[in-house]
Amino acid sequence: MDLLLKIWRQKNSTEKGGVQNYRIKNIEPDMSFLEMLDVLNQQLINEGDDPIAFDHDCREGICGSCSLVINGAPHGPDKGTTTCQLHMRKFKSGDTIYIEPFRSSSFPVIKDLVVDRSAFDRIQQAGGYVSINTSGNTVDANATPIPKPDADEAFKSAACIGCGACVAACKNSSAMLFVGAKVSQYAHLPQGKVERKERVINMVEQMDKEGFGSCTNTGACEAHCPKDISLDNIMRLNQEYLKSKIL
Ligand code: SF4
Ligand code: FES
Secondary structure (H helix, E strand, O other): OOEEEEEEEOOOOOOOOEEEEEEEOOOOOOOEHHHHHHHHHHHHHHOOOOOOOOOOOOOOOOOOOOOEEEOOEEOOOOOOOOHHHOEHHHOOOOOEEEEEEOOOOOOOEEEOOEEOOHHHHHHHHHHOOOOOOOOOOOOOHHHOOOOHHHHHHHHHHHOOOOOOHHHHHOOOOEOHHHHHHHHHHHHOOHHHOOOHHHHHHHHHHHHHHOOOEOOOOOOHHHHHOOOOOOOHHHHHHHHHHHHHHHO
16 A cells, blocks of 8 residues: 655654645554554654654553544544554555644643543542552452442443543533543442542542543543544543532
8 A cells, every 4th residue: 555644743841843744555454553653653763754743552452552633634544443453455556644643732732642640540549549558468369349330330331441532522622521431431330439529529629620621511521532442431530520519
């Protein structure tokens, strides 16, 4: 496959960025999207140019590092698929592909296609955990029975990989799908009950502090989430928040 790539280049967070054109030849349809970028970067290095910075780690759809907007869609055209799991057979020879970073003022560009998503880490640190006594008295996990429907619901929410595509897809840069998934995951489990009230209040406060916008129910987050996290998680976030404030 021969392709024209239009890629966002930006030296750092303060300099203005812009789209640059790159032609690439002989790409195998079975290559992943990131392997295609590896080929381009090798080409740039061989020509003495600066390679394109992009985020990746597991390349298996589990770490949430990869974060490209491909032809206007966070994680590209395949539903329920991360950028690293997208394959070039989705495109055809002669195509022009636009590649940009996730856009949100809460995710500032570090370089080229890499954005700073530490805002998500700070939200997680504000309450996305359970306090367990690990001083030798840890209770065996199987000693706390959990009804199967609750375990299944918790697991569905826990599938969130914290990639930030929900924010990039949302016209308000809302992080409510991400926060909703983290809050829901614990709300379904007995282990999450202890810090239930403080968790949701602290996480929502931190989310607002980071500058993320509000949800206006357009559903773009759910549509672009690579893990199919459902809007139900936002409903549950609102319920948990209200209950914590009034009860
Ligand atoms: S809710 Fe989906 S899109 Fe948002 S961070 Fe989690 S996995 Fe990524
Ligand atoms: S590189 Fe880990 S999810 Fe894509």
